[in-house]
Amino acid sequence: MKVLVPVKRVIDYNVRPRVKADQTGVDLANVKMAMNPFDEISIEEAVRMKEKGLATEIVIVSIGPAQAQETIRIGLAMGCDRGILVQTDAAVEPLAVAKILKAIVDVEQPGLVIAGKQAIDDDANATGQMLAALLDWPQATFASAISKDGDTLKVMREVDGGLQTLALQTPAVVTTDLRLNEPRFASLPNIMKAKKKPIDMKTPADYGVDITPRLSVVKVTEPKKREAGEKVADVDALIAKLKSVGAI
């Protein structure tokens, strides 16, 4: 079974994003970028499936600027076999991403797409579900365990009240949650080897997908600031304060 893993280059998890003064967006100039953390989890899961003999080939795809090649190289160093970069400097919305991925799936014919449940920049949590809809494939979002039994995937999902397990016919789309696995670090020899792995360079036009955004940004602003309150000396003072504001 071939596995396709889409990844996104985003602001590094540890960097605090700054809103631009002209309110047009978040400042990405000279900010450390990295792979979306959920996508690292997707790659790790695909690589583990390959190590168990469940997956035969892992194709990593990114849609983004030329620098997204670096993100793909990280995935190749973690164990993906080859990459595809659909190059564009435009911001591509989840719906258009799903359409491009569908076109790639039509060519590559994977048995499984493993995607992160959300990207930590736009927090949309939509691409995997949209891809499953466009392909008419079953979906399991927020996965915390994946196992394979013949042509059936068993996926345990994180839901509001606890855990839910689904059985999916393949091909299918799974989106990953934090507890699925702990991604490995690429070793130096693997980073060197990854440099020889192929990356296909494409554009959205190659797939005939119109990436014109449906949502236009009116403005991006700082959230309301919350002022720091007061220090209380001890438990009695805390209880007195909570009573005074009617919280208890």
Next chain:
Amino acid sequence: MAVLVLAEHSNAALNDVTAKTVAAAKAFGGDIDVLVAGHNAGGAAEAASKLVGVRKVIHADGASLANGLAEALEALVVPMMTGYDAFFAPATSVGKNAAPRIAAKLDVMQVSEVTAVHDASTFERPIYAGNAIMTVKSSDAKKVITVRGTAFKAAEGAGSASIETVAAPAGPFKSAFVSEELSKSDRPELASAKRVVSGGRALASAEQFNQYILPLADKLNAGVGASRAAVDAGYAPNDYQVGQTGKVVAPELYVAIGISGAIQHLAGMKDSKIIVAINKDEEAPIFQIADFALVGDLFKIVPELTGKL
């Protein structure tokens, strides 16, 4: 104009977030119909008919809708959307799972986790874990919206909408429900609790998490939350997680115990009305947003607080 609102429910009962989603739909404008999709969900449909401002309740009942799976909801909702200008779903695990699937079928770009509705095409939503607020205008003919319940206030009063019954989609579907393990608890549900007590990595073990956090939560009749660090370390189950990738809460009182206050945790609780932080590290970022800060050893402070309340 007309809006279809997806109800969040447990079949027997309606979840509070439904009324908040109706409030968001009201800001959008037009007639509001509420879809209760479930199995033996008469109780939830009955409760939905009493929400104020609802034109009618559409009650779809059948085994295929028992577990809120995305494929069945897509089969049910997409044909219905010819009669609606917008689909509003609460940003719960059911809504987040199904709404984008419905949006893609309608060729619509969903607006996720909306926190304000300005007009029928302009919406506010947090991005970067709440570190920025984006206002967007949608050019799609129909809108698909998920609603962050904590940002809207349910309307007061009672309605008496009619209930129309429709058939559940027959399937078969390519995904099937296997099993469910729901956390059993007599405590208020985290996402809608009026008070929340959360523990962080400083609790240092699952035993100590239970020993220190739970009695205080019980004393306050509070829901129990945890930081991602505590969940990752196995001190608390994942459905306790408050933050960007967990639950977003905005209770009247939020008590953060042994939580340093990583950006991703603050994203899930900074809209709480009163925040209390108890932490031994005076420099912890949680203190920058806490209304009342108590610096000290949680293992001494928490039992004392529990005892004195």
